[in-house]
Amino acid sequence: MEGRKVTGWAARDFPSQVNDKQSFKHIYTKTGPEDVVFKVLYCGVDHSDLHQIRNEAQYTTYPLVPGHEVVGKVIEVGSDVKKFVVRDIVGVVCMVGSCGECMRCKTNKEQYCKNMVFTYNTIYKDGSFTQGGFSSAMIVHQNYVVNIPEKTSPRAGCTVTMCRSDGLQSVKTVHRDAGPSVEERAILYLEAQDRAIKVGILGLGGVGHLGVLIAKAMGHHVTVISSSDRKREEALTDIGADCFLVSSNSAEMDKYKSSLDYI
Secondary structure, three states, X not given: OEEEEEEEEOEOOOXXXXXXXXXXXXXXXXXXXXXXXXXXXXXXXXXXXXXXXXXXXXXXXXXXXXXXXXXXXXXXXXXXXXXXXOOOEEEEOOEEEOOOOOHHHHOOOHXXXXXXXXXXXXXXXXXXXXXXXXXXXXXXXXXXXXXXXXXXXHHHHHHHHHHHOOOOOHHHOXXXXXXXOHHHHHHHHHHHXXXXXXXXXXXXXXXXXXXXXXXXXXXXXXXXXXXXXXXXXXXXXXXXXXXXXXXXXXXXXHHOOOOOOEO
């Protein structure tokens, strides 16, 4: 297929906000045999999106369609796509390409490739400019698309997709030449324990959520440490943490000093 048109919500300059007055039409130049076409259902907002919109890293190219926590429904697949079928609910995270030739790529460590292609604000292999998930649809190579489990709501899947790329997938493929990531080492350490230990999770963002769930599933005692009290109920009631500490509360932090086995 040539020239599929999609509509996105774009930041056009700085300072700028993304809103319905800044619609932006862009064209995917072609659909390859391993590409997955999906209609975007939901897209999360990460603070790095705001950094890019505001050009705080000083390399934003406008117009910019942000969004890298994307969930959608597959509407078309290329002839060589084996992992997905039409109607699948899928997700895309912060990258949509890599060189495919380096040792990291060949050992399922594409997220460490020096030539990785970000979901937006990057030049793709064919010379086109990548645009993100605040769009009506996306076209992504099957290697950078993930399945959203049936029991996970598409809306909740936005956060899950972002977290799984560095943690859950890579822990299964630790290689001597690339070395385990921070997330891999943490999970491997927790798996190796022959008894329940007291684990601290710093922050309750996307990765923090998964950290709590994984540690609890392994039978460990979990303490969430956050900068404010805002997520206390979420941590203790919604995802089952055992304890919640506010890092800015010095008295509370002193009380629990040296109480954790692993953070």
